[in-house]
Amino acid sequence: MSNLSEKVQAVFQEPGCAKNQAKSEKERKKGCTKQLQPGAAAGGCAFDGAKIALQPITDVVHLVHGPIACEGNSWDNRGSKSSDSLLYRMGFTTDIQEMDVVYGGEKRLFRAIKEAIDRYDPPAVFVYQTCVPALIGDDVEAVCQAARKQLGRPVVPVLSPGFAGSKNLGNKLAGEALLDHVIGTEEPSYTTPYDVNIIGEYNLAGELWQVQPLLDQLGIRILACISGNAKYREIASCHRAKAAMLVCSKAMINIARKMEEQYGIPFFEGSFYGISDMSEALRNLAGLLVRRGAPEDLLSKTELLIRREEQKAWEKLKVYQKRLAGKRVLLITGGVKSWSVVSALQEVGMEIVGTSVKKSTEEDKQRIKKLMGEEAHMIEEMTPREMYGMLKEARADIMLSGGRSQFVALKAKMPWLDINQERHHAYAGYEGMVALVGEIDRALHNPVWQEVRLPAPWAEE
Template sequence: MKNTQVKINQPLNETVCEHNQKKLEDKKKKSCKKPPQPGAAQGNCSFEGAMVALVPITDVAHLVHGPAACTRNPWENRGSLSSGSELYKIGFSTDLSENDVIFGGEKKLYQAILDIAQRYNPAAVFVYSTCVTALIGDDTDSICKAAAKKIGIPVVYINSPGFLGSKNLGNRIGGQALLEHVVGTAEPEITTPFDINIIGDYNVAGEMWNVLPLFNRLGIRVLSKMTGDARYQEICYAHRAKLNVVICSNVSLGMAKTMQERYGIPYIEESFYGVENINRCLRNIAATLSESLGENLTSRYLQERTEWLIAEETAALDIALASYRSQLKGKRIVLYSGGVKSWSIILAARDLGMEVVATSDRKSTPEEKAKIKQLLGQDGMVLSKGSPNVLLQVLKDTKADMLVGGASNQYTALKAKIPFLDVNHERHHAYAGYAGMLKMAQELYKALYSPVWEQVRKPAPWWNEKIDQVLSGQV
């Protein structure tokens, strides 16, 4: 399978983007169809994006066809957890050398697939191309097909070398690979009217485990998870679900739209962060499933049971959050994250009485950007880019009490001498669902009221007014 320009453009040309649907073909937004400029993807490439999307499939061997340096460590720095197989945490690489670049790496790849199958017996092998193997012209697709016949298990080729574009593009290419080679290749033992798929959640810090018990209590079965804590087999029969619940719209909407066109599965866009979001998510799932059942006792019972569950969980959560809300009320947050978190954490902060005074719109769909502006109001700031200098100025201008973002932003918070909370994929705490809301409140409280901040804001013992004058140029 060659990467033609048509194939590259396919996941970029988002058919479900309402912003584009309203425009004529020649006036569609170019950024929805045009890959990033060369060089702009360094450190954030489509190869990494594909791995981020697919590595959480836990019983699959993920083999990187390229130099060992390309493998890096995407398994551990993302924090996707497994309730079963740990195979996905093993980094497999063909470790191409200079000789392989000259003479080709196809034989090495074929032997690597056979060795993995013999030693680890995976449910499938996913082979990821890299810039090097794409440039030297290895026929990776043919090798994968030949190896699959030899070992008798699926070998899926993920054609996303890093130079194609951004991490976001790689996420979409990963989803396309699942649709082309995995979804629809097997049938579940049984199906129910209450089968759903969750798309775009990667079980970071075990967040999926905060939500699955809620669905179990409602009698709703999560047929397939794509891809947090997933097994290869469950993705094979994802086409039998009655509803797709999309968590990360920016990278998963195209997948949901394709499944709607092929299999007639409706989809809804939801978030698991914050009380208001999780309540709405449960209600929308129950309402959509009930609508497909028609007006009967079963559908009415599902909606009634959903309301009972929401009432029970929110009442218990209100009691648990009472002391934290009194301490967090009125605190101001600058939020620098992306995708679903850039707007859903605004609502989660409101649940705690906190105010988000600025957020980013990175990796957000046009609909999400509109939602961000609505939630922030006229006084809120929306950041498209957030260099350390920009964030420091925003923190100063908004008189923020803390910065919430990714791990790379913690040093900016330290420079500003304010608390920081990590909500991105490197975090070790689950913030989804009702249990996650309590954990978020606890972490925000610990960060804000740590005694270290009172100490670092004090002048050093050796500091005096004369030094201030020298540094400011007055002397």
């Protein structure tokens, strides 16, 4: 337990986080997460966050040590794609029973690790601690260590019981597990001056594959993506990369910063969403690689690619300009950076009538202001009832948000598009932004909206 609280404290002290550093010593100790309101809280727990961050590693067994709720209620529910192994999509759990709660679950956990290795022969087992074993004091780290010794296979403890905090904290605790037990434990079979790590990209709906071909064209090799479509060995040997890109800065900054510290891998924060962001990301990657010794012509090659791809994308977007000009968008999101989407939507003439900034940093807010003007309608917190009202009164034509609020829009008979983690369409890179605008167009111009709003002939006014 002490180990867990140390980790949590360490994560809260994260020097790489600008928001953290702006706080006083005392504030920082309290952590990033706001105190949850019983009866008025929403969102996942730390275990959920850890699982989101690591589950995309495709070839390992993800074993959840806890009662059936933690895995049984949630498995196979995320859209992270794999080009090879499907093992990550199966659910593994110790499904602890009352007797385990009374006598302790360590023996069951050890047996479960052994069974999983015997039956599925994975290169490693990730063991997730949950609330109940944490409360009864199961020493998950010790069991993992013993299993590693006896079974000759890496067994990685992920200490992130749900009650430790929010999903975001869980992302970071997952990062700590990788740093402590995986990264740097193996060597890559060869290296090139073009090796990079992509950190915080989960290959949802296959988004990594919208970016990877661009990198391929430049000869840039992804040594490891943490953790989308990753294999255990790739992450274990990713400390030999020359540069890194941190994609979702809030989630895994600790990995990027500590890898810079320990292995001298410089990183930058970027995004694959939006045309200019994508170009920035390519530029930064190339720049870092050249700084680390890659041939200089990479820079000009990159500029060439950017010019070509941007032109192609804008041309495709032009088609939509007429159809989408003047349409009003309500943008409620955390995961996908608001401002990267904002600029693309404005480019096709859409009007952003409001955007949530709940998870945005000060810097993000400044950028939104720059894009949308000083009167930008930034929403800190919006209740479902307010969203419903806004849509019902047609103060917006479409809402883009996460799955959680989709029915708010649909019940108001208004178009809605999923732009969070459960989405089925990939929106990364140049192609992705065109796809997003295409989806908005498809949603907005569907004749179904006229149909569903028809009153029944016998309805009274």
